[in-house]
Amino acid sequence: MLPKLSAAILLLLSLQSLAADPATLYQQHCLTCHGNQRMGSMAPALLPQSLERLKPGEILSVIRQGRPATQMQGFADRLSAEDIQLLANWLRQAPSEVPQWREQDMNASRVQYLDPATLPTRPGYRADPHNLFVVVEAGDHHVSVLDGDRFEPIARFQSRFALHGGPKFSPDGRFVYFASRDGWVSQYDLYTLQMVAEIRVGLNTRNLAVSSDGRWVLAGNTLPETLVLLDTNGLKPVKTIPVKDRSGKLSRVSAVYDAAPRRSFVVALKDASELWEISYREDAEPIYPGYVHDYKMGEGLAIPGYLNPRVTPLDMVLDDFFFDTRYQHVMAASRDGSAQVINLDSRSKVATLPLDGMPHLGSGITFEQDGHHLMASPNLNSGRVTVIDMDRWQVVKQITTPGPGFFLRSHEQTPYAWVDAMMSPRKDTLFIIDKRTLQVVRELTLRPGKTNAHVEFTRDGRYALVSIMESPGELIVVDARTLQEVKSLPMMKPIGKYNVYNKVNRSEGTSH
Numbered sequence: 055m056l057p058k059l060s061a062a063i064l065l066l067l068s069l070q071s072l073a074a075d076p077a078t079l080y081q082q083h084c085l086t087c088h089g090n091q092r093m094g095s096m097a098p099a100l101l102p103q104s105l106e107r108l109k110p111g112e113i114l115s116v117i118r119q120g121r122p123a124t125q126m127q128g129f130a131d132r133l134s135a136e137d138i139q140l141l142a143n144w145l146r147q148a149p150s151e152v153p154q155w156r157e158q159d160m161n162a163s164r165v166q167y168l169d170p171a172t173l174p175t176r177p178g179y180r181a182d183p184h185n186l187f188v189v190v191e192a193g194d195h196h197v198s199v200l201d202g203d204r205f206e207p208i209a210r211f212q213s214r215f216a217l218h219g220g221p222k223f224s225p226d227g228r229f230v231y232f233a234s235r236d237g238w239v240s241q242y243d244l245y246t247l248q249m250v251a252e253i254r255v256g257l258n259t260r261n262l263a264v265s266s267d268g269r270w271v272l273a274g275n276t277l278p279e280t281l282v283l284l285d286t287n288g289l290k291p292v293k294t295i296p297v298k299d300r301s302g303k304l305s306r307v308s309a310v311y312d313a314a315p316r317r318s319f320v321v322a323l324k325d326a327s328e329l330w331e332i333s334y335r336e337d338a339e340p341i342y343p344g345y346v347h348d349y350k351m352g353e354g355l356a357i358p359g360y361l362n363p364r365v366t367p368l369d370m371v372l373d374d375f376f377f378d379t380r381y382q383h384v385m386a387a388s389r390d391g392s393a394q395v396i397n398l399d400s401r402s403k404v405a406t407l408p409l410d411g412m413p414h415l416g417s418g419i420t421f422e423q424d425g426h427h428l429m430a431s432p433n434l435n436s437g438r439v440t441v442i443d444m445d446r447w448q449v450v451k452q453i454t455t456p457g458p459g460f461f462l463r464s465h466e467q468t469p470y471a472w473v474d475a476m477m478s479p480r481k482d483t484l485f486i487i488d489k490r491t492l493q494v495v496r497e498l499t500l501r502p503g504k505t506n507a508h509v510e511f512t513r514d515g516r517y518a519l520v521s522i523m524e525s526p527g528e529l530i531v532v533d534a535r536t537l538q539e540v541k542s543l544p545m546m547k548p549i550g551k552y553n554v555y556n557k558v559n560r561s562e563g564t565s566h
């Protein structure tokens with residue numbers, strides 16, 4: 055038998071090692087809010103995929119001090135510095151069991167707040183429903199709906215945690231759909247200004263697309279590696295498609311897009327050298343094994359083309375896309391800057407684009423100049439806007455800007471395109487490019503020292519709305535002709551804003 059003192063020391067040691075086990079720390083302090091298996095509950099998921107955008111120091115400081123304006127309190131008074139470090143390291147590691155999110159989990163998460171059939175047919179306010187702006191405020195995870203004529207908010211509501219990608223609209227502009235990085239898809243009614251339905255489609259989601267007939271939402275996930283098709287009537291899951299390449303290897307989804315003129319979704323993959331297209335035309339041609347593979351292809355059997363992926367093999371992973379106006383061609387770039395043009399009908403590469411750096415094709419715009427169809431996009435790691443002639447697939451100009459930018463915007467009714475430099479020390483300056491001469495003609499610093507970025511025009515192109523992406527930040531209305539500030543609205547890190555008319559009419563100056 056051990057002497058009493060040694061037994062007490064052993065007990066103390068075992069208690070200490072228990073307290074220092076990060077899984078136990080998680081159970082004791084985090085599980086109630088962040089959920090079983092770190093999958094998220096009332097607070098966001100804490101899986102490596104959910105945390106990869108935070109710097110290691112940020113995780114530590116959030117555990118220590120909490121997050122302002124949220125229920126996340128600091129734990130510095132309850133956990134030692136060593137335990138906080140252990141917990142932070144552990145959260146960055148993948149769980150021993152791969153977390154699952156199946157259709158039964160989706161169905162269990164689904165909430166239908168309203169029956170769409172009971173909704174009134176007209177908006178309950180006087181503002182032009184097509185000139186509304188939906189503003190995503192990342193600072194406190196809210197969305198504001200703005201009257202685009204008077205520049206006044208008509209609604210503000212809490213969103214799911216960390217919305218990403220542009221919200222997408224139904225073809226009539228009535229409903230807007232959001233995707234959160236945590237896997238939630240939300241449907242909001244812009245006529246009655248109420249949430250209609252929500253569902254969690256995955257544990258980590260990239261973005262969503264809405265079909266041009268308004269019937270479907272397609273969400274692309276990185277965890278699990280799936281595509282989830284939802285019926286917009288109630289956001290009910292219709293099918294879940296595992297994303298596997300020809301060799302059966304799983305791939306994360308990079309983004310999903312609606313190719314309206316083709317009546318199909320196009321899917322960019324992060325880990326597979328393939329491009330997927332999912333037709334929502336009921337008479338879509340069947341898919342024949344041997345020509346392409348399918349996620350559930352039976353040997354020797356053709357499967358229906360309708361709502362099933364048709365695969366175009368690529369010679370490299372390409373995950374940043376831009377479509378020509380007819381959606382016949384897609385310009386595609388890899389993260390190392392290689393870029394090519396794929397013809398979606400012949401399913402083959404038709405040109406190589408001489409790009410380098412990190413072109414951000416997804417942020418591109420189109421316009422005409424002397425009868426040529428031009429496309430321009432910023433570059434994420436060098437200060438330039440690249441202009442490509444889409445008739446000849448040639449780079450016609452590299453417009454130098456003082457620093458790498460993220461978003462480029464214009465409108466049919468303005469001769470100017472606006473680009474930010476938010477990835478550089480000149481993040482407080484917007485550069486105004488004349489689309490006729492392809493020259494930078496003005497610099498605009500609305501709030502010195504702060505991030506001035508992401509522009510969207512009113513439906514008539516008269517005003518440009520600019521984000522001051524800070525918490526607290528602002529949304530500034532600028533006269534697009536005089537470049538004078540017209541109005542400023544306080545906002546919490548307005549990361550992006552989206553004009554209903556420009557989106558549903560696929561304005562050439564904005565994202566779709």
Ligand code: DHE
Nearest residue numbers: 107192217218219220261262308309416460549550565566
């Ligand atoms: Fe985004 C759109 C990818 C980081 C804000 N971003 C998109 C889209 C893609 C994409 C593919 C187009 C989908 C769509 O609109 O439906 N973004 C990526 C990345 O790969 C990247 C670099 C790293 C990542 O972890 O995802 C990335 N994005 C960011 C940010 O850090 C930004 C600035 C802040 C944030 O909230 O995450 C950011 N991305 C945005 C915004 C849009 C977007 C505001 C919509 C732009 C639009 O006007 O349509």
